Amino acid sequence: MIELSQRLQTIGDMVKPGHRVADIGSDHAYLPTYLIQKGIASACIAGEVNRGPWQSAERQVRSAGLAEYIDVRLGNGLSVISPGEVDTVCIAGMGGSLIASILNEGCEKLAGVQQLLLQPNVGAPLVRRWLLAHGWQLSKEKILEEDGVIYEILEAVPGNPELPYEGRSLSREELVEVGPYLWQEKSPVLRKKWEQERDKLKSVQEQLQRAKNPEAEEKKREVAKRLTWMEEMLSCMQTDKE
Template identity: 50%
Template sequence: MIKLSKRLQQIADLVPNGARLADIGSDHALLPVHLAERGMIAFAVAGEVNEGPLRAASKQVCEAGLTERIDVRLGDGLAVIRPGEVDVITIAGMGGALIVSILSAGLPKLEGVRTLILQPNVGEEAVRRWLVDHGWFLAKEHILEEDGKIYEILTAMRVPNAEKANVELYAPRQLAPSVTASPDRLLQMGPYLLEQASDTFIHKWLLELEKMERICAQLALSEAEASRRKEAELREYIAETEDILTCLQKAKR
C-alpha cells in the first residue's frame, strides 16, 4: 500500500468517506491511490496537465490494480472533469495564484462540488479571498512543517448563507486593548490558524518577519522616494505583525 508524506496524509485525512474525488495536479496519483486502497473513496479522477506525470500516475494506478476506480486524465485544471461528476476536489502543491486561476477557469465544473481541499505552497491569502468572493466558506485550516517547509491546508465547503458566515469568520478580532486583527489580517494569516496560534504558525510568521526585515534593509540602500515609502509601509506592517504575535504568545502562556 502507498505510504504518504505528512503533508499528503493530512490532506487524505480531510477527504470525506465515500467521496467522488478529483485530484488536480495529481502527479503520481499518490493521494487517490492511497484513498482507494483503503476503500475511502467511491471513485477518483487523477488530473495532470503534462504527459510525464500522467504516465507516472497511470503506472501507479495500474500497478495498484485500481484502473476501475481511478481514471487518469490529461487536461488543464478542471477541464479533466464534467459538471456534477465529483463532489470533492483536491489541489495541492501549487502556488495560490495558480490554484485561484484553476478554480476561476473551471467555475462551471464546480457544480455539485461540496468540498474543496486546497494546499497552496505560497499565496494562501489569494486563495482565501477567492473563496470569499465565490461564496465558499472556509471550514477548517491546518498548518504543518515537513522537511523544513511549512504548509497550510484550507478546507472550504458549500454552506447556506455563506456570505453571512464569511462576514462573521473574518470579523475584526480584538487581541489586546490596542491590538486588533483586521479582516485583511485574518485573510493573510488565516482565521483559524491565528486563533489556534500553534508553534508552527508562530514559527512561520517569525520567518516572514525576517524576510520583511531583509527587504527593508535592501530598500534602505536606495535613495529613491518610492523606496522610502515602501520601507515605511513595510516597517508599519512589521510592527503590526509583531504586536499580533506577541498577543498570541501571551494568550498561550
C-alpha cells in the first residue's frame, strides 16, 4: 500500500467512492495509485504535460500492478480526458492562476463531471472566483499544515455557486478571499495562515515607508486598508473561538 503525504491523502479521501477520477498534473501517479489500492476510485486517468513525470507515472503504475485501472496519459491540462469519461477531476499542487487557466481552457471537458477537487498552493481566491463565474458550487473546504506549509483544498459540485456565500457575516468578496467554509470553521491553521499574510504585508508596509514618490503614497493607502481588514478578521477569529 502506497504511503501518501497528508495533503494528498486528504484529497484522496475526499473523492466520492466508485468515481472515475482524472488526476491532472499527476506527477508520479501517487494519488491514482492510492485511490485504486484503497478501493475508493473505480478507475483513474493520470494526466501529465511533461514527458519525464509522465514516464515516472507509467513506471509507478506498472510497478504497482495497476495498469488495468490507471491510464497514464501525456497531454496539457484537461486535454487528456473526453467529456463524460470521468466523474471527479483533481488538480493539485500548482498555483491558483494555473488551476483556473486549466479549468477555463478545458471547460467543455467538464461535461458530466460531478466533483472537482482543487488544491492551489497559492491564489485560492482565483479558484473560488472561477467556480463562482462558471456555475460550480463550492461544497467543502479543508485547510491543513504539513512540513511548515499551509494548504487549502476546495471541493466543488455542479449547483448554485452563490449558495456558500449567502447569509454570512462577511461580504462575498471577503469570503472569496478567506473561504466561506474555512471562515465558518475558524481553525487555528486558518488563523496562522492569515497571521503570516498580515506579517508579510507589514514587511511591505515598512519598505513602502521609505519611498517618497506619488505612486508609493497610493500603495501605502491600499496596504494600510488591507492590513486594517486583516486585523479585524483575525480579531473576529479570536473572539469567535473564545
